[in-house]
Amino acid sequence: MIEFREAGSGDLDGILALYGQLHPADPPVRDAPGVFGAILTTPGLQLFVLEDEGAIVATTYLNLVPNLTRGGSPYGVIENVVVDEARRGTGLGKQIMASTLQAAWDAGCYKVMLQTGSRRESTHAFYRRCGFDPGEKTAYVSHPA
Secondary structure, three states, X not given: XXXXXXXXXXXXXXXXXXXXXXXXXXXXXXXXXXXXXXXXXXXXXXXXXXXXXXXXXXXXXXXXXXOOOHHHOOEEEEEEEEEOHHHOOOOHHHHHHHHHHHHHHHOOOOOEEEOOOOOOHHHHHHHHHOOOOOOOOOOOOOOOO
């Protein structure tokens, strides 16, 4: 049975393996256990996984942002959406996204945003099927010089 849940202390290796599929050229994270611990203990940061028979097969990262507009309702930002390469196309992506969105709605978010660096039409079609509207906002990204 596939279980959606918040990540726990024993999930780091499984999540890092999925992140390796997302960004294969990334260098290893310095102090990954420390960063992971900070994520797990910081209010408003929620790292989710789908677990199937002890294996982490998908993950998302939901950031709940406090807000002084919209009546004080927070908004959510979803990052690092990954389904194991061997399990893509099986509905796990839709399952983890629906559950992550529900967690945001349960937290009182008035909206949830997501950005993707993918140029593949299939990725964009997937996010549209999950309920995201690519035309509602425009995103700009900056990096340190």
